[in-house]
Amino acid sequence: MMLTADYVALMARYNAWQNAQITRAIDGVSLKVLTEDHGAHFSSILGTLNHILWGDRMWLHWFGVEDTRPEGGIKESTTLTPTGAAWSAERFTTDGRIKAWAGRVHSIDLTGDLTFYSGALGAEITTPMAACVTHFFNHQTHHRGQVHAMLTRAGLPAPVTDIPFMPEDHA
Structure with missing residues (x-):
């Protein structure tokens, strides 16, 4: 598998764009709505967003970007941040x-x-770096798709997800 630095840069921009849209969509939304069980694998909007954030931090640790790994395992990943506002702040930092x-x-x-x-x-385990980096971005996209469905179900605005529609100035 041939993976390029340009792909990584594109996907990092896409990830930040998607998360900025989700931040706007959940701004001011009650904790009750954000933690409502939608029957998704990680239950709720906030639980799934926390899992993505936890996973990103774990991969950044494995990639040598973060010195420390996030606390807990997959099961505990849903409680990484307690509110939408806390998630938004941590998400912004991690996207940076x-x-x-x-x-x-x-x-x-x-x-x-x-x-x-x-x-x-x-x-x-030992696996090709290209596969790990591809999975890193695919994991985000996969679970954000679940968040998109939950936002729609809750009557909240869901983000535009098409890469060709990503603003050029969103760096």
Whole structure:
């Protein structure tokens, strides 16, 4: 699999754009609405947003960007932040780290293997770096799709998700 630094930069911009739209969509929404069980894998809008944030931080740790890994495992990931406002602040900070990392990545950095301990598997694994980075961005997109459906179900505005519609000035 050939992965390029340009792809990483594009996906980092896309991630930040999507999260900025979600931040606007949940601004001022009650905790009751954000934590309502929608029958999704991570239950609620906030639970799913927290899981994405937790996963991003875990991958940034494995990529060597973050010194410390996030607390807990997948099951606890849904409670990373207690409110929409707290999530928004942490999300903004993490998106900045992702964009900074993406700006430093060279295509050669995306070759070779990455070895890390997977709590989900309970073992150390080694897998191609390109597959890990692809999964990093795919994981965000997958779970944001679930959030999109929950926002729609709750009668809240759902973000535009098409990459070709991403504003050029959203860097």
